[in-house]
Amino acid sequence: MSDVRYPFTAVVGMADLRLGLLLNAVSPAVGGVLVRGEKGTAKSTMVRALAGLLPSIATVDGCRFACDPVAADPQCPDGPHAAVAVADRPAHLVELPVGVSEDRIVGSLDLERALAEGVKAYEPGLLARAHRGVLYIDEVNLLQDHLVDLLLDAAAMGRSYVEREGVSVRHAARFLLVGTMNPEEGELRPQLLDRFGLTVEIAATRDAAERAEVVRRRLAYDADPEGFAARFAAEERTLAERIAAARKLLPEVELTDAALRQITAVCAAFEVDGLRADIVMARTAVALAAWAGRTGVLEEDVRKAAQLALPHRRRRNPFDAPGLDEEQLDRTLAEHAEQPEEGPEDDGPGPQGPDGDGPDGGPDGGPGGAPEPEGVPEGSAASEPDGAAAPPPGAGGPRPRESAPVASGEPYRTRLFRVDGTGKGAQGRRSPAETDAGHTIRARRPEGKLARLHLSATLQAAAPHQVARGRDSRSLVLHREDFREQVRRGRESNLVLFVVDASGSMAARQRMTAVKGAVLSLLMDAYQRRDKIGMITFRGAQAELALPPTSSVEVGAARLEQLPTGGRTPLAAGLLRAHEVLRVERMRDPDRRPLLVVVTDGRATGGRDALTQAHRSADLLAAQGLAAVVLDCESGPVRLGLARTLAARLGAPAVTLDELRAEGVASLVRHTRSSDPRKAA
Template sequence: MSDVRYPFTAIVGMADLRLGLLLNAVSPAVGGVLVRGEKGTAKSTMVRALAGLLPSIAAVDGCRFACDPAAPDPQCPDGPHTSFGSHERPSQLVELPVGVAEDRIVGSLDLERALAEGVKAYEPGLLAKAHRGVLYIDEVNLLQDHVVDLLLDAAAMGRSYVEREGVSVRHAARFLLVGTMNPEEGELRPQLLDRFGLTVEIAATRDPAERAEVVRRRLAYDADPAGFAARFAAQERELAEHITAARELLPKVELTDVALRQITAVCAAFEVDGLRADIVMARTAVALAAWAGRVEVLEEDVRKAAQLALPHRRRRNPFDAPGLDEEQLDRTLEEHSQPEDPEPEGDGPGPDGDGDGGDGGPDSGGGPEGGGPDGGGAPEPFDGGTPETSAPESGAADPELPAQQPVPAQHPSPARESAPVAAGDPYRTRLFTVQGTGHGAQGRRSPAETTGGHTIRARRPQGTLSRLHLTATLQAAAPHQVARGRAGRALVLHKDDFREQVRQGRESNLVLFVVDASGSMAARQRMTAVKGAVLSLLMDAYQRRDKIGMITFRGADAELALPPTSSVEVGAARLESLPTGGRTPLAAGLLRAHEVLRVERLRDPNRRPLLVVVTDGRATGGRDALARSQRAAALFAAQGTASVVLDCESGPVRLGLARTLAGLLGGSAVSLDELRAEGVASLVRENHANRTNRATTTSIASLRKAA
């Protein structure tokens, strides 16, 4: 691969992404940018190209943390810097691998020096290397949650805190944070989304001429990288000078009271949580003014700042798509575009001596009703009228997620297929886990040995040593130091002395839903409740960082509606559009699930599956339909697959077929009522009360008998 970066100015289109990156280059305090978009849209290319535009930095000679000679970090581990030289170097672009470990990010004890020389030394991590440069995280949504938390904390505070393995270090870590992600591969939690300053949604252009120009430029770059870069060298220099000029102008930009009031009014109108959005919008608006060469923030800066800083903070639940209502934004900005009038001091005479000034004259500021509640000025946003309902729910703006509205009754088609019905409201469900201890990717569901959990014991290394248990290693080596002829402070270690940490946490699983969509499930409006239950389980899987898959069966066969994926949002969309009707080929659904799990075990042998069968247990399709279903269920029991049957049977007469199926699967059965977490808690309390009452009754009977 060529060392010549693709020029930033050679990238076609994507104006919002270009602007978001440049604003962070002007003011890193904005908090970074998250780039969301489909694969193959040059996200990574543009981020790498930006690093070449950043001004060079001056650094203290010999400092591993790139301290600024003009203001050295007083807490720098390589300090204090009292007498030093300096040098110029380009801004660093540090790329974070998806599988990076925590100690590689923050740094750790230099084990080689600790064991060989007997000294405690700190080995800097990637955060130290990224200081005063760019930290780029490709596929940030695939990182482990605790790693993302750690990165965003450092980005927000501008400092990295290291407390591990006997090392206590603090060093500056100010960098331009850029993350890219493909939403199809899974979402970030809303709490993590909020930590990114700006978010930009991108998609490949549908204009054939523009697409042709993208291909033409890419082919020219691949053929001659140096020559292609030379064509854009003048534009690159001009853009780099623009960034430097905006940085110098930034401290002079004034955030007026009107602009600040518009910012806070917009954040309040869109009901964003907390005050981080207000601060980010203010910093972004100031950076926009500096980029435009102005020293005052205007309304157009506030509008653009809202478009970049608020969409990802509008999510009200995990299945809502980011979005912003432009009409509501314009209306809020217009309502707060004038300076706020000072409030009157009580009901005393006004400055003109005419009492309270409420006579409706031209200077009174009163309306037909004698003025607003503040004694004059602009009216309230909704002055007694009916508020406009132009702001839809955030989830309804996503074209992949149908609006959750009751579907009008329709006559069944000739195939007896019913139209899709909306799901009921999601709720918190009880926790289902896979028994035993796994070794899968970190998550929040089942117990597992992980890299980020708490240390429970030490053991001899299995393969390459990656997590040294220092105390256990020293204990293993200590009894042999005299026999090994130790001299001085350094320990004499043999290979057999080393011990590694065994950490226990929780893993994510593959939750495979097998959903009965036959005609019996549509009876008595059960499908709305069933979809609500599955939607709740999907939300639970999202929060526990699971992969999910979905198989539906109806009519004559089963269909893989959603191959295993980390994108729970796609699963919710498929569930909403699920029609019902026809027979119940239960055996076909189970056999299809068995095949999917077989393939997934080959792809990811460490990820343990959890089978969730949603059915009333009925099986139709011939005399031996029930027998085929029982044989299919026995396959899962033989493999020890963890399973749960969500019993959807209702009505006064119940056959108990779903619970029989659960027994054949070797799993458990849960009714729709028992699925709710609060319902389970009440059942536990009721059972406990019943046992207590029975014990009390028995004790009283025993006392009476003894008497």
């Protein structure tokens, strides 16, 4: 692969993404940009190309922390810097891998040398390398929450801290923060979304000619990267010069009281939490003015700043898609615009019409800078009758009778279901596990590099040997074999796999509304506990993997809303499909423990042996020691208790819809392998 980056100016379309990145290049105080979009939309290409446009930086020669020779960091671990040699180099683009550890991000401190030798041996991390450059986090939504918190704290404070048992190191860490994510793979928490200054929604163009130009340019780049880059070299230089000029102009831009009133009025009208949105909008509007070569902020700057800074701050629950009501925005701006001294009111579109040029010199799209309409994915027919919705029902044989998808009931807080035992999966909020966070439960010898010192256990291990080691009265003699590290217990996230009966026996409208509301509530609970989710539905003649395991509860909720019902009840097929999905996921992520949630009334149709086959499938799952719960959906005056029989075969509790609510009877999913596997705690 060539080392020549794809030119920033060669990317076709993506005006809002281009503008968001350039505004952060002009003013990193804006707070970074989060790029949300489907796979294959040039998110990573544009971010990597941006680094080539940034001005080179002067650094203290030999400083691992890129200190500025004019204003060196007084706390730099490589300092103090007195008479220094100066070196010029390009701004670094630092990419953060998904599986990165905390030590790799902030750097590692050798505690053994610090305590035994009194030497502060510090190895810089990725934040030190990103100082005065770009920190790029691809798939930021897949990072563990505490790592995202750490990165955003460093970006906000401009400084990184490493604290280990009273030994601390700190250094400057100011960088342009860019995160990209595919919403189908899971969302960030609202608290973390709020920490990104701007957000941009992107999608592949549906225009055939524009798509053809994208492909044409990509093929030309792959065939001759150097020649392709040379074609855009002049445009790249011009853009880099414009960034430098806007940075120079930035301190001269005036944010008038009238513009500030519009900013705060917009934030209040959209009921965003806190005041970070107001500050980000103000900084963005100033950066927009500087980018346009002006020293004053106009209403068009405030409007565009709102379109970039507010959509991701409007989410109230995980099923809400980010967005902004453009009509409400225009009304609020008009109501708080600076009034002319005389003359009639102007009901026109304002200084920037729908076909005007945006602040980046290209088409702004007017209010059309907002993303495509959210909700039902393109090509689906959730609102169409008789099974027209996507995904296809997947029933074989004669076409089953179907009913149109039924809306879900309102979600509610559910009881906690968890997996017994102690796991070691990704940090979350569901089941007990050994994690990097949590309370200390014991000490052990380090298996590798010492990270979390257990001080009292270390002293206890060293104490019996002090006389033999010739200890004097003032110092403690420590050897490597004395060190002990903490073992902490916290909570992990799990894979919650839903197996949902969508057959005719569940098709009563009122009943299915309640069932969907229950599953939606469990999806909400999975989101809050940082779980991955998957969904299998069974109806007709077979089971279908409606949602492969993912972190996106939004997609799960959308698939649930589109779910049609009708046909036979192939319960055995649903359970066997669950067995196969869990087998594959166990190979992909062996540390993530599963929790199976079967939503059914327990009926099985499709032949004389249908119920027997379903029970055998349940026995197969139970033999794996699987934690499960059965959501008993049976209703009516006469109840056969089939769901409870199925639960007994799985070794799981059966919970009715009423008992699912948090205020219902106590229900924790526990699975004890040492006792009766059929017993539900």
